[in-house]
Amino acid sequence: MLTIKNLKAKVEDKDILKGLNIDVKPGEVHAIMGPNGAGKSTLGYVLAGRDGYEVTDGSAELHGENLLDMDAEERARKGLFLAFQYPVEIPGVSNMEFLKASVDAVREARGLEPYSSVEFIKLAREKSKAVNLPADFLKRGVNEGFSGGEKKRNELMQMMLLEPSLCILDETDSGLDIDALQVVAEGVNALRSPDRSFIVVTHYQRLLDYIVPDYVHVLADGKIVKSGGKELALELEKEGYRWIEGETV
Amino acid sequence: MSEEVKQYIKSEYKAGFVTDVESSTIPVGLSEDVIRLISSKKNEPEWLLEWRLKAYRAWQEMTEPDWAHVTYPKPDFQALSYYSSPKSMEENRPKSLDEVDPELLATYEKLGIPVHEQEVLAGVAVDMVFDSVSVGTTFRAKLADAGVIFCPISEAVHEYPDLVKKYLGSVVPQRDNYYAALNSAVFSDGSFVYIPKGVRCPMELSTYFRINEAKTGQFERTLIIADEGSHVSYLEGCTAPMRDENQLHAAVVELVCMDDAEIKYSTVQNWYPGDAEGKGGIYNFVTKRGIAHHRAKISWTQVETGSAVTWKYPSCILKGDDSIGEFYSVALTSNHQQADTGTKMIHIGKNTRSTIISKGISAMTSQNSYRGLVKMNPGASGARNFTQCDSLLIGDRCGAHTFPYIESKNPSAIVEHEATTSKVSDDQMFLCQQRGIDPEKAVSMIVNGFCKEVFKELPMEFAVEAGKLLEVSLEGAVG
Numbered sequence: 001m002l003t004i005k006n007l008k009a010k011v012e013d014k015d016i017l018k019g020l021n022i023d024v025k026p027g028e029v030h031a032i033m034g035p036n037g038a039g040k041s042t043l044g045y046v047l048a049g050r051d052g053y054e055v056t057d058g059s060a061e062l063h064g065e066n067l068l069d070m071d072a073e074e075r076a077r078k079g080l081f082l083a084f085q086y087p088v089e090i091p092g093v094s095n096m097e098f099l100k101a102s103v104d105a106v107r108e109a110r111g112l113e114p115y116s117s118v119e120f121i122k123l124a125r126e127k128s129k130a131v132n133l134p135a136d137f138l139k140r141g142v143n144e145g146f147s148g149g150e151k152k153r154n155e156l157m158q159m160m161l162l163e164p165s166l167c168i169l170d171e172t173d174s175g176l177d178i179d180a181l182q183v184v185a186e187g188v189n190a191l192r193s194p195d196r197s198f199i200v201v202t203h204y205q206r207l208l209d210y211i212v213p214d215y216v217h218v219l220a221d222g223k224i225v226k227s228g229g230k231e232l233a234l235e236l237e238k239e240g241y242r243w244i245e246g247e248t249v
Numbered sequence: 250m251s252e253e254v255k256q257y258i259k260s261e262y263k264a265g266f267v268t269d270v271e272s273s274t275i276p277v278g279l280s281e282d283v284i285r286l287i288s289s290k291k292n293e294p295e296w297l298l299e300w301r302l303k304a305y306r307a308w309q310e311m312t313e314p315d316w317a318h319v320t321y322p323k324p325d326f327q328a329l330s331y332y333s334s335p336k337s338m339e340e341n342r343p344k345s346l347d348e349v350d351p352e353l354l355a356t357y358e359k360l361g362i363p364v365h366e367q368e369v370l371a372g373v374a375v376d377m378v379f380d381s382v383s384v385g386t387t388f389r390a391k392l393a394d395a396g397v398i399f400c401p402i403s404e405a406v407h408e409y410p411d412l413v414k415k416y417l418g419s420v421v422p423q424r425d426n427y428y429a430a431l432n433s434a435v436f437s438d439g440s441f442v443y444i445p446k447g448v449r450c451p452m453e454l455s456t457y458f459r460i461n462e463a464k465t466g467q468f469e470r471t472l473i474i475a476d477e478g479s480h481v482s483y484l485e486g487c488t489a490p491m492r493d494e495n496q497l498h499a500a501v502v503e504l505v506c507m508d509d510a511e512i513k514y515s516t517v518q519n520w521y522p523g524d525a526e527g528k529g530g531i532y533n534f535v536t537k538r539g540i541a542h543h544r545a546k547i548s549w550t551q552v553e554t555g556s557a558v559t560w561k562y563p564s565c566i567l568k569g570d571d572s573i574g575e576f577y578s579v580a581l582t583s584n585h586q587q588a589d590t591g592t593k594m595i596h597i598g599k600n601t602r603s604t605i606i607s608k609g610i611s612a613m614t615s616q617n618s619y620r621g622l623v624k625m626n627p628g629a630s631g632a633r634n635f636t637q638c639d640s641l642l643i644g645d646r647c648g649a650h651t652f653p654y655i656e657s658k659n660p661s662a663i664v665e666h667e668a669t670t671s672k673v674s675d676d677q678m679f680l681c682q683q684r685g686i687d688p689e690k691a692v693s694m695i696v697n698g699f700c701k702e703v704f705k706e707l708p709m710e711f712a713v714e715a716g717k718l719l720e721v722s723l724e725g726a727v728g
């Protein structure tokens with residue numbers, strides 16, 4: 001699904017990713033943990049093709065295709081989805097309009113007809129219900145005035161509508177109340193399938209009780225410094241990152 | 250904004266073609282003789298010639314205003330021609346639309362304007378003004394059945410002299426300002442509308458102004474009179490060919506809105522804005538004003554995307570008690586365009602109300618200013634104004650400015666002003682792209698969202714047009 005080899009990237013002349021390797025197979029869930037400022041969000045941005053993030057070495061392939069050559073929107077159309085750590089507001093553009101533009105664009109790239117407005121409204125209502133957002137959120141501006149938790153649920157709703165093959169969730173659990181955490185976890189678990197993979201960035205073991213990962217990686221200072229199974233998250237919770245830093249030195 | 254997005258720069262002005270017709274254009278230059286010539290070409294009565302000459306003499310004493318936040322080389326008034334007409338409209342002037350040179354009608358068809366009465370947009374009557382003359386007006390008969398007069402003002406001068414004489418210059422006097430005085434001296438065609446008492450105009454009325462000839466200016470004059478209790482919705486559109494030289498457009502629009510009447514005046518202004526380097530484009534110096542009597546309502550809605558330099562403040566004189574004035578504006582500037590636009594709401598009567606919603610969008614290296622005056626006269630007890638003025642910046646080389654002026658001489662009057670400035674951010678762009686939406690679509694979606702409150706004021710048929718126009722005007726403006 002996703003193969004990242006020796007990936008190095010910089011932002012504003014600052015090296016952030018310093019030779020990173022990950023191999024995600026179809027159906028797998030990989031958790032990435034690591035200290036603040038380690039480069040977790042940067043990894044998401046680099047994979048999603050954000051401007052200003054310059055890849056200086058290495059490669060990243062999605063379904064065997066070179067991701068790094070594509071525009072951000074092309075990557076999205078190829079099935080890469082990034083749920084943002086800090087979702088941005090777009091005042092005046094209704095959530096419904098935004099979602100339709102997005103789903104139409106992605107469907108078009110897959111050779112599918114756009115939904116009719118009626119079909120789409122029905123579908124969007126269904127998904128908003130699934131993430132526990134009242135239907136009137138569809139009429140509001142994109143994330144406009146949404147609470148932190150509502151924004152995260154809105155991200156999840158977009159993911160459900162777009163049916164991506166690679167989902168990167170950047171701290172989707174941060175700022176969620178306990179019920180919402182469960183809603184998000186259920187949403188993700190419902191989407192799990194043999195041909196869909198997840199990279200879940202989180203600081204908390206708690207989420208991984210609900211979304212059980214196949215692998216856990218520790219990202220520190222731009223590199224994966226340790227990988228393991230789901231037990232690794234438990235150890236980290238107990239010992240903190242110092243334990244790893246001690247080990248790698 | 251990012252390099253990648255900048256690649257989309259390829260501004261396209263879709264109305265930039267030239268119509269190949271033989272024109273008769275009077276020699277360049279401005280003098281009393283030129284004014285006499287224009288007046289004689291239109292076979293005008295003596296009083297109107299005198300009226301023009303009075304304006305011309307006043308104009309000569311005046312100086313060009315320089316308070317607007319725009320810079321441009323002063324036009325050389327002696328290097329312009331003040332009258333140009335397709336030859337076919339002069340000799341044996343066509344008596345009906347069927348006799349009009351098809352080449353002329355094709356110009357309007359190319360611009361998407363319904364010139365035949367059986368067309369889809371059949372709810373709209375159109376007056377087509379080409380350079381200095383009206384080449385045709387649709388649905389005149391149907392409108393006449395309802396008692397509505399809709400014709401070129403040059404015809405109204407002959408057919409309804411009493412109305413013209415009474416109201417011409419009654420809202421915008423000849424010496425009102427520099428460009429209004431110039432217009433009063435040399436004005437050519439424009440539309441004349443009269444809605445009789447109690448009549449609700451059965452169709453949308455619209456006028457399309459087209460500049461075609463080089464080295465000419467267009468000086469149209471529009472007069473709309475809505476008699477007591479009547480109602481009319483009117484729309485003007487404007488386009489011009491792409492030329493390296495600047496062309497002058499100095500119009501005057503007067504609205505007379507009698508007791509209990511309502512005039513809704515919408516503008517989709519798409520004059521040639523000049524090229525990406527700032528070469529060419531129209532200078533759009535326009536005076537628009539309406540007077541509202543008791544319980545009357547005047548609503549100005551404008552979508553301004555064109556012109557190199559715009560200088561325009563559609564205004565309402567709220568003379569009658571309980572009268573209402575509204576101004577809804579979207580002004581978009583890109584490349585080297587400069588716009589200084591806004592409104593004046595003059596509250597004279599009691600309990601008068603006004604609303605101002607202005608949305609300014611600046612892209613590239615353009616400058617966009619809102620300038621608005623809200624004046625509460627001593628007699629305007631209980632009057633209210635609400636102003637909301639929002640600016641949206643695309644990129645970081647453009648400018649947005651707000652110049653609100655408030656003069657209140659009545660302590661019971663309430664004036665509210667809100668202003669915001671925001672940017673199309675890289676974060677917003679990335680969110681859209683990450684969701685598969687291409688950057689051009691993303692910008693147009695964000696800009697359309699920003700303008701929503703104004704677009705909903707446009708007549709239905711044109712709201713969609715306006716959205717598309719913004720999209721085209723922004724093509725390449727993401728920088």
Ligand SMILES: Nc1ncnc2c1ncn2[C@@H]1O[C@H](COP(=O)(O)OP(=O)(O)OP(=O)(O)O)[C@@H](O)[C@H]1O
Nearest residue numbers: 011012014016034035036037038039040041042043
């Ligand atoms: N535009 C930028 N200019 C300079 N430095 C940047 C920029 N963007 C990110 N960085 C730096 O890159 C480093 C990695 O940031 P990143 O957001 O990827 O961390 P993170 O692992 O996601 O942290 P957190 O757990 O706090 O979300 C940080 O030190 C950050 O300050």
Ligand SMILES: [Mg+2]
Nearest residue numbers: 040041042085
């Ligand atoms: Mg982060």
